[in-house]
Amino acid sequence: xxxxxxxxxxxxxxxxxxxxxxxxxxxxxxxxxxxxxxxxxxxxxxxxxxxxxxxxxxxxxxxxxxxxxxxxxxxxxxxxxxxxxxxxxxxxxxxxxxxxxxxxxxxxxxxxx
Numbered sequence: 149x150x151x152x153x154x155x156x157x158x159x160x161x162x163x164x165x166x167x168x169x170x171x172x173x174x175x176x177x178x179x180x181x182x183x184x185x186x187x188x189x190x191x192x193x194x195x196x197x198x199x200x201x202x203x204x205x206x207x208x209x210x211x212x213x214x215x216x217x218x219x220x221x222x223x224x225x226x227x228x229x230x231x232x233x234x235x236x237x238x239x240x241x242x243x244x245x246x247x248x249x250x251x252x253x254x255x256x257x258x259x260x261x
Contacts, residue, residue: 164227164251166190167199169212171220183221183239186243193244197251198225 152198170183191200203211206218215224225233225247233250 163196164225164232164247164254166194166198166214166247167204167211167224168200168216169205169215169220169222169224172204172206179221190244190247191242194247198247210215227251227254230254 168183168187170180172180187200187202190198194200205212205217215222217224219236221238223233223235223239223243224231232254233247239246
């Protein structure tokens with residue numbers, strides 16, 4: 149992680165964050181291009197609920213280690229420091245609907261407590 153970044157990512161606490169762990173462009177350019185398109189589409193569809201952050205394995209090695217990512221692509225949905233969902237590999241279902249369901253379920257758990 150680059151701590152000297154003058155423009156750190158800032159996310160409101162109410163938003164969840166989808167970390168999309170991507171392969172290095174050096175290893176798989178086609179898959180990386182497809183994942184960038186997917187990330188942009190998800191950000192557009194879920195912008196009021198989720199911030200999508202793409203994590204390149206070469207640029208964010210420490211984040212990969214902290215989440216114990218061993219395969220790409222991997223998806224991790226986090227809200228307020230709590231991991232809500234994780235998928236290793238490409239999900240077969242509609243990702244935007246799945247993420248919305250996970251967020252609704254997480255909200256229901258918060259209100260139960």
